[in-house]
Amino acid sequence: MEKIKKTEKLEKNTAVLLIRKKQFLALKIILAEMNPADIAALMGEMYDEENVDERELTVLYRILPKELAAEAFAYMDSEAQLILINAFSDKELRYVVDELFLDDTVDIIEEMPANIVSKILRNTDAEKRKQINELLSYPEDSAGSVMTTEFVYLHMDYTVERSFDRIRKIGLTKETVYTCYVTENRRLVGIVSLLDMIVSEPGTKIEDIMETNVVSVYTSDDKENAANTLSKYDLAAIPVLDREDRIVGIITFDDAIDVLKEEATEDIEKMAGISPTEKPYFQTSVFQLFKARSSWLLVLMVTAIFTGLIIGSFESQLLVVPALMMFVPMLMDTGGNSGSQSSAMIIRGISLGDIKFSDFSRVVWKEVRVGLACGFFLASVIFAKVIFFDRLGVNIAAVVSLTVLIVVVIAKFVGGALPLIAKKIGVDPAVMASPLITSIVDTLALLIYFFIAINMLEIL
Amino acid sequence: MEKIKKTEKLEKNTAVLLIRKKQFLALKIILAEMNPADIAALMGEMYDEENVDERELTVLYRILPKELAAEAFAYMDSEAQLILINAFSDKELRYVVDELFLDDTVDIIEEMPANIVSKILRNTDAEKRKQINELLSYPEDSAGSVMTTEFVYLHMDYTVERSFDRIRKIGLTKETVYTCYVTENRRLVGIVSLLDMIVSEPGTKIEDIMETNVVSVYTSDDKENAANTLSKYDLAAIPVLDREDRIVGIITFDDAIDVLKEEATEDIEKMAGISPTEKPYFQTSVFQLFKARSSWLLVLMVTAIFTGLIIGSFESQLLVVPALMMFVPMLMDTGGNSGSQSSAMIIRGISLGDIKFSDFSRVVWKEVRVGLACGFFLASVIFAKVIFFDRLGVNIAAVVSLTVLIVVVIAKFVGGALPLIAKKIGVDPAVMASPLITSIVDTLALLIYFFIAINMLEIL
Numbered sequence: 052m053e054k055i056k057k058t059e060k061l062e063k064n065t066a067v068l069l070i071r072k073k074q075f076l077a078l079k080i081i082l083a084e085m086n087p088a089d090i091a092a093l094m095g096e097m098y099d100e101e102n103v104d105e106r107e108l109t110v111l112y113r114i115l116p117k118e119l120a121a122e123a124f125a126y127m128d129s130e131a132q133l134i135l136i137n138a139f140s141d142k143e144l145r146y147v148v149d150e151l152f153l154d155d156t157v158d159i160i161e162e163m164p165a166n167i168v169s170k171i172l173r174n175t176d177a178e179k180r181k182q183i184n185e186l187l188s189y190p191e192d193s194a195g196s197v198m199t200t201e202f203v204y205l206h207m208d209y210t211v212e213r214s215f216d217r218i219r220k221i222g223l224t225k226e227t228v229y230t231c232y233v234t235e236n237r238r239l240v241g242i243v244s245l246l247d248m249i250v251s252e253p254g255t256k257i258e259d260i261m262e263t264n265v266v267s268v269y270t271s272d273d274k275e276n277a278a279n280t281l282s283k284y285d286l287a288a289i290p291v292l293d294r295e296d297r298i299v300g301i302i303t304f305d306d307a308i309d310v311l312k313e314e315a316t317e318d319i320e321k322m323a324g325i326s327p328t329e330k331p332y333f334q335t336s337v338f339q340l341f342k343a344r345s346s347w348l349l350v351l352m353v354t355a356i357f358t359g360l361i362i363g364s365f366e367s368q369l370l371v372v373p374a375l376m377m378f379v380p381m382l383m384d385t386g387g388n389s390g391s392q393s394s395a396m397i398i399r400g401i402s403l404g405d406i407k408f409s410d411f412s413r414v415v416w417k418e419v420r421v422g423l424a425c426g427f428f429l430a431s432v433i434f435a436k437v438i439f440f441d442r443l444g445v446n447i448a449a450v451v452s453l454t455v456l457i458v459v460v461i462a463k464f465v466g467g468a469l470p471l472i473a474k475k476i477g478v479d480p481a482v483m484a485s486p487l488i489t490s491i492v493d494t495l496a497l498l499i500y501f502f503i504a505i506n507m508l509e510i511l
Numbered sequence: 512m513e514k515i516k517k518t519e520k521l522e523k524n525t526a527v528l529l530i531r532k533k534q535f536l537a538l539k540i541i542l543a544e545m546n547p548a549d550i551a552a553l554m555g556e557m558y559d560e561e562n563v564d565e566r567e568l569t570v571l572y573r574i575l576p577k578e579l580a581a582e583a584f585a586y587m588d589s590e591a592q593l594i595l596i597n598a599f600s601d602k603e604l605r606y607v608v609d610e611l612f613l614d615d616t617v618d619i620i621e622e623m624p625a626n627i628v629s630k631i632l633r634n635t636d637a638e639k640r641k642q643i644n645e646l647l648s649y650p651e652d653s654a655g656s657v658m659t660t661e662f663v664y665l666h667m668d669y670t671v672e673r674s675f676d677r678i679r680k681i682g683l684t685k686e687t688v689y690t691c692y693v694t695e696n697r698r699l700v701g702i703v704s705l706l707d708m709i710v711s712e713p714g715t716k717i718e719d720i721m722e723t724n725v726v727s728v729y730t731s732d733d734k735e736n737a738a739n740t741l742s743k744y745d746l747a748a749i750p751v752l753d754r755e756d757r758i759v760g761i762i763t764f765d766d767a768i769d770v771l772k773e774e775a776t777e778d779i780e781k782m783a784g785i786s787p788t789e790k791p792y793f794q795t796s797v798f799q800l801f802k803a804r805s806s807w808l809l810v811l812m813v814t815a816i817f818t819g820l821i822i823g824s825f826e827s828q829l830l831v832v833p834a835l836m837m838f839v840p841m842l843m844d845t846g847g848n849s850g851s852q853s854s855a856m857i858i859r860g861i862s863l864g865d866i867k868f869s870d871f872s873r874v875v876w877k878e879v880r881v882g883l884a885c886g887f888f889l890a891s892v893i894f895a896k897v898i899f900f901d902r903l904g905v906n907i908a909a910v911v912s913l914t915v916l917i918v919v920v921i922a923k924f925v926g927g928a929l930p931l932i933a934k935k936i937g938v939d940p941a942v943m944a945s946p947l948i949t950s951i952v953d954t955l956a957l958l959i960y961f962f963i964a965i966n967m968l969e970i971l
Contacts, residue, residue, distance in 0.1 A: 086724060088744050219710050228706055229689050229747070245705050246688055250679050264546060282772070284548050285765040287689070287747065304764045305745040308771065312742070315775035316859050322779070323855035324848055332860045333870070337877060341884040344852050348885055348919075349892065351848050356896070358840035366833050373826050376836065380818035380843060380953060387949075388784055388811050392804050395783030399776050400792045410793070417797060424801040425808055432809065436816070459808075489847075493840060 061085060061093060067102045070111065079114045087119060091126030098131055099333055109138040121150035128334055129162035136167050145174040153179065154199035154306065157186045186300075194277040195270030197310055198291040198300030203231040207240065207258035211248045214257060218245075227303060229287040233261045237297040239290055241265060267292050270299060275314045278307040279404045318402055321481035322395060324351060354490035358383070358497060365501045374443055375504055378451050379497065381433075386458040386496040387489035389425060393418050393466030394488050398480045401470060408475045414467045422463030426456040450504050457503075458496045465491060521545060521553060527562045530571065539574045547579060551586030558591055559793055569598040581610035588794055589622035596627050605634040613639065614659035614766065617646045646760075654737040655730030657770055658751040658760030663691040667700065667718035671708045674717060678705075687763060689747040693721045697757040699750055701725060727752050730759060735774045738767035739864045778862055781941035782855060784811060814950035818843070821957045828965060834903055835964055838911050839957065841893075846918040846956040847949035849885060853878050853926030854948050858940045861930060868935045874927045882923030886916040910964050917963075918956045925951060 061081050069078045082090055094111060097103045103111065112120060112135055124132065124147050136144060148156060148171060156175075160168050160183065172180055182200050189195030203221055205214050218228055231248075233241040241261035251260050267290045268277040281289040281302060288301040317327040324347035328335045335343075362369070362379065369376055397414060400406035406414065430452035437448035466488050470480035521541050529538045542550055554571060557563045563571065572580060572595055584592065584607050596604060608616060608631060616635075620628050620643065632640055642660050649655030663681055665674050678688055691708075693701040701721035711720050727750045728737040741749040741764060748761045777787040784807035788795045795803075822829070822839065829836055857874060860866035866874065890912035897908035926948050930940035 084724075086726065086744065215709055218706075245709070246678075249675055249705070249709075264544075266546065282765065282768045284546065287764065304747065304768070305742065308742045308764070308768055311768065311771065312775075312863065315772075315779075316863070319775075319779060319782070319855050319859050322782070323851050325852050325856065331863075331865045332856055332877075333865070333873070337880045337884065340877070340881045341888075344849075344881065345885045345888050348845060348848055348852075348889060352841055352845050352889055352893070355841040355844040358844075359837040362840065363834075363837040366836070369836070370830070370833070373830070374823075376826070376829070377819040377823045379839070380822065380957075381812055381815040383840060383843070384815040384818075384949065384953070385808060385812050388808055389804075391783050392785050392808075395779050396785065396788075396792055399779050403772065403776070403791075405791045405793070413793065417792075417800070420797045421800045421804065424797065425805045428801075428805050429808060429812055433812070489844065493844070497840075 060089065063093060063096055063100075063102065066093060066097065070103060070107060075110075075114050078111070082114070083116050083119065087122035088126045090115065090119070090123040091128075091131075094123075095128050095131050095334075098134075105134045105138075108134055117146065118150065121147045125151055125155045128330070129159065130334065132159055133163060133167060136163070136170065141170075141174050144170065148175050148179075152199060153182055153186065153201050154197065157183055157196075160187065189270055192274050193270060194268045194272040194274050194291050194302060195300070197274045197277070197306050198270070198302045199227065199306070200300045201227050202288070202290075202298075202301045203228050204234045204298065205231050205243065205257050207233055207235065207256070207261070209257045210253065211251050211255045211257070211260070212253035214243075214248060215253075227288070227301065230301075232290055232298055232301070233257055234298060239265060239267060239292060239296065239298040242290070265290065267298075268302075269294070274302075274310050275402065276404065277302055278310040278314075281307045282311070283404075314402060318398060318481045321479065322391075322398065324348070324487075351487070351490055354487075355493070358490070358493045361494065361497045361501070368501065368505060372447070372504070372508060374441075374447060375450075375500075377441075378454075379500070382451075382454055382458060382496045382500055383493045385429060385455060386462045386492040389422065389459045390462035390466035390488040390492045393421075393463045394470050397467055397470045401474055401480050406471070408471050411468070411471050414471060415464060418463040418467035419460060422460035423456075425463070426459035429459060430456040446508055450500075450507050453507075454496070454500045454503055457499055458492070461495055461499075462488075462492045465495075520549065523553060523556055523560075523562065526553060526557065530563060530567060535570075535574050538571070542574065543576050543579065547582035548586045550575065550579070550583040551588075551591075554583075555588050555591050555794075558594075565594045565598075568594055577606065578610065581607045585611055585615045588790070589619065590794060592619055593623060593627060596623070596630065601630075601634050604630065608635050608639075612659060613642055613646065613661050614657065617643055617656075620647065649730055652734050653730060654728045654732040654734050654751050654762060655760070657734045657737070657766050658730070658762045659687065659766070660760045661687050662748070662750075662758075662761045663688050664694045664758065665691050665703065665717050667693055667695065667716070667721070669717045670713065671711050671715045671717070671720070672713035674703075674708060675713075687748070687761065690761075692750055692758055692761070693717055694758060699725060699727060699752060699756065699758040702750070725750065727758075728762075729754070734762075734770050735862065736864065737762055738770040738774075741767045742771070743864075774862060778858060778941045781939065782851075782858065784808070784947075811947070811950055814947075815953070818950070818953045818957055821954065821961070825961045828961065832907070832964070832968060834901075834907060835910075835960075837901075838914075839960070842911075842914055842918060842956045842960055843953045845889060845915060846922045846952040849882065849919045850922035850926035850948040850952045853881075853923045854930050857927055857930045861934055861940050866931070868931050871928070871931050874931060875924060878923040878927035879920060882920035883916075885923070886919035889919060890916040906968055910960075910967050913967075914956070914960045914963055917959055918952070921955055921959075922948075922952045925955075 094108060098108050108131065115123060124135065160171060175183065203218055205217065214231065228245060230242050230244050232239055233243060241263045242265050243257055243261040247260045266280060266284045266286065268280055269292055277289060281304060288303045290298050291300045291302060293299050320327050326343045326346065328339060328343050397406060433455055434448045434452035437443050437451055438445065469488060473480045473482065554568060558568050568591065575583060584595065620631060635643065663678055665677065674691065688705060690702050690704050692699055693703060701723045702725050703717055703721040707720045726740060726744050726746065728740055729752055737749060741762060748763045750758050751760045751762060753759050780787050786803045786806065788799060788803050857866060893915055894908045894912035897903050897911055898905065929948060933940045
């Protein structure tokens with residue numbers, strides 16, 4: 052799909068072959084031409100699939116050119132990083148940590164066991180250590196926890212020329228300097244983009260070209276909201292303020308993208324009744340997957356047992372009209388599917404910031420109407436089917452189709468309302484999704500079904 | 512959550528009040544201080560909730576300062592845009608189109624009816640019209656369809672100084688100039704970032720500071736892959752090449768974010784058995800939602816009817832051991848949930864590019880092991896429950912728990928394999944998700960259940 056011009060893409064098998072045959076010089080030559088992200092991916096893959104052991108992984112890493120090695124390190128998964136840090140001499144580690152972005156260093160530290168953390172901090176200079184500890188203190192999922200404190204701030208009375216000197220001196224990397232932040236005793240008063248500076252005369256004062264209409268978030272804001280805000284306003288970076296409106300960091304577009312991807316993955320997993328697993332699929336062990344999935348399966352199995360008890364308690368009626376049993380799976384599935392359709396849309400809308408609790412009545416009203424439309428449609432189909440295909444007569448046809456109509460409407464109502472209520476009471480809406488709603492709706496569906504049946508067919 | 516310093520945030524109700532009371536000057540003063548994205552959101556909301564009619568919307572738009580109006584226009588939903596374009600004089604329209612980004616113009620055109628399209632093109636200069644038509648010709652979902660053709664290209668022998676002059680002359684906006692593209696008769700030979708130019712001496716030759724290790728995509732690549740690549744390599748923009756490796760456009764991070772959001776939403780909707788709806792929830796009419804949801808509901812209802820037929824065909828056995836019926840819902844739900852857990856993870860992995868068809872055996876092997884773990888766990892719980900709680904004896908306990916074990920393993924296998932097979936044969940993996948897998952697994956679950964029951968309990 053993508054391609055890297057003038058760059059090697061090394062096939063895993065080729066790499067393994069070269070290692071086995073001790074062709075390290077050849078490897079070095081190829082790797083030196085590769086993109087750090089690809090090197091990290093290659094090494095991770097080789098280790099995951101046990102093509103190389105810890106020792107070989109370290110050897111492989113050490114043949115990389117120093118700077119490239121440090122870049123690749125940032126892209127590796129925590130498993131590989133742990134192995135390497137263990138093998139690093141203090142000197143090696145100090146070099147890597149110096150090269151790393153602050154926010155990457157923090158991400159790594161968050162994944163590491165205590166002894167490794169202290170090894171890292173031991174090899175970090177005092178100033179950086181202070182910043183790291185600050186970042187670590189922000190709650191998980193907060194904007195503060197994903198921001199970087201590396202950004203360029205300028206003063207209003209700087210000239211463009213002086214600002215450029217400052218940028219050159221600080222010499223940060225691309226992501227973090229597209230926008231510079233104008234501060235007055237650390238309070239954010241405006242922003243100015245590199246482009247605005249380039250198109251202005253060297254003598255121009257920053258205050259004359261700065262944009263005072265600034266979108267910002269607070270360190271305590273949810274990181275997903277921060278990322279959505281960045282994307283809503285098409286920003287390359289969004290400034291993060293503390294309670295006193297002082298700018299303490301920025302979130303850059305690349306980190307915002309990662310946040311949005313993670314959150315979407317989490318939502319999808321929760322909707323499927325999985326406790327989120329953080330790491331990519333292949334880096335999650337069978338046991339971790341078992342833990343993440345079994346708990347919900349158990350909960351849902353138990354709820355489904357109640358559905359079974361309901362059927363059991365209507366056993367006598369079922370013996371009178373055994374045909375009724377035939378429609379139980381259809382009613383359960385149709386109810387469950389209708390409900391999860393609604394919940395999926397509402398949960399996604401909440402994540403994207405399109406739907407808020409204040410929209411409750413609008414959502415419910417819309418879902419009920421959609422439910423009526425879908426309900427009548429399905430009910431008429433099933434009515435015809437029971438009469439002409441099953442030849443079970445008008446009574447049973449009426450019971451089944453009436454149940455379908457009611458169940459679909461209720462399912463849409465529950466599916467639309469529950470996520471918003473969850474959000475309101477501070478529960479994760481995604482947890483309120485398909486599997487749980489399915490169980491609720493299943494139970495309701497059967498109760499409604501038997502109630503209607505008993506009354507319309509006068510079974511006792 | 513977010514806040515805009517020195518900027519007004521106008522409450523919808525306040526805005527409506529000011530309109531009703533004809534306080535247009537006051538409105539103008541407030542709107543002029545607002546962020547274009549917020550203005551667009553406000554107007555859209557007011558129209559959706561019928562606080563303003565088409566005429567009032569146009570009036571509201573016309574009181575905006577010209578440039579701000581054009582910016583806000585780009586952020587509006589197609590419904591509002593259509594109304595405004597209808598009301599625009601050719602002069603107004605020409606101004607807006609001139610201010611718009613090329614890719615935004617194309618997005619708008621794709622949403623508009625033919626007569627409006629021709630009105631837009633009539634007010635576009637020949638050069639821009641040519642580029643628009645080129646962009647329109649790229650297949651939907653291709654990288655070409657989301658790229659912009661507005662980017663800065665330089666030559667290797669340019670000096671930094673000359674390059675800056677060129678950037679000033681072209682004077683594009685932020686997103687599109689962070690990176691400049693070095694070309695040799697339109698072929699991409701390298702990239703150079705604004706920062707690299709700023710930190711270099713004015714006399715430096717571009718070829719001496721350009722990065723020749725360039726990641727790129729082709730116009731025909733899938734837009735989601737392009738966005739994933741941009742994010743994988745932390746790029747602010749990714750160059751898009753034609754078959755002859757000539758650079759024809761770039762995809763900027765902000766458009767990549769939109770692509771990733773859309774794709775995640777689509778996956779979530781498809782996993783819930785909804786045909787994707789493009790627009791945000793509140794802009795989708797009840798009828799559109801009905802269409803998007805009813806078709807799948809019907810399909811799944813029909814498949815569920817087969818499950819019913821299976822139960823019907825085992826009626827005689829059920830009459831012998833009515834207790835068996837009690838476990839049917841539990842078996843169906845447990846199977847369905849186990850399957851959708853696996854499919855959800857695999858589908859997401861495919862979307863993120865973590866999982867490919869070549870991983871088929873690894874996935875299946877992993878899922879089977881997870882299935883065994885979950886299966887044994889659930890089977891032992893249900894075994895104990897049947898014995899000690901239901902007091903139905905060892906035989907039924909054995910039948911039920913053995914069925915659970917087998918069903919969970921099969922469900923995990925199907926849930927892991929189906930999405931990959933779908934991908935391979937070019938069907939959308941997400942369509943292979945929960946609802947469909949549920950129906951398949953439901954049917955299998957019952958067949959296995961009755962088979963085991965008949966043989967172990969020797970019912971005939």
